[in-house]
Amino acid sequence: MSSINNAKLLCERALKYLRNAKEAFNEGLYDVSATNCQISAELLIKSTYLLLGYLFPQTHNIRKLLSVLAQLTNNKEIEKLVKEKRKDLNLVELSRAEGQYSLVDIDSEFASDCLDTVENYILPLIKDIWGEKWCYKG
Numbered sequence: 001m002s003s004i005n006n007a008k009l010l011c012e013r014a015l016k017y018l019r020n021a022k023e024a025f026n027e028g029l030y031d032v033s034a035t036n037c038q039i040s041a042e043l044l045i046k047s048t049y050l051l052l053g054y055l056f057p058q059t060h061n062i063r064k065l066l067s068v069l070a071q072l073t074n075n076k077e078i079e080k081l082v083k084e085k086r087k088d089l090n091l092v093e094l095s096r097a098e099g100q101y102s103l104v105d106i107d108s109e110f111a112s113d114c115l116d117t118v119e120n121y122i123l124p125l126i127k128d129i130w131g132e133k134w135c136y137k138g
Helices: 003-026 030-051 062-073 076-084 086-101 108-133
Strands: none
Touching: 003 030, 003 108, 030 062, 030 086, 030 108, 062 076, 062 086, 062 108, 076 086, 076 108, 086 108
């Protein structure tokens, strides 16, 4: 499978996780929503590495993935996002571990904040990088 095909596969998978995160949220399954939200963000970013012909770092750390991508591409918008939305990106990073392993219930605010960050900051930035090659035409 070519790099672009691999990128599209991961990107499409990321969008499915995001859709599932929203559906789980609407059903009150906030732990499931938070977990799927983080997975979506991670796969969106990693798919972009593949699109651009790079191997992605083997990490779940959203800020690290974005920071390295910013360095590789010299993309100032990514750098700006990492600096200005540090707290929000930290929450996205925590969402997977909190949703899977936390012994405390995940509330709607936590899951909602994760979804907001992915939908309103990470997704638009990634879509912009992909441009006309965007993995989903729907």
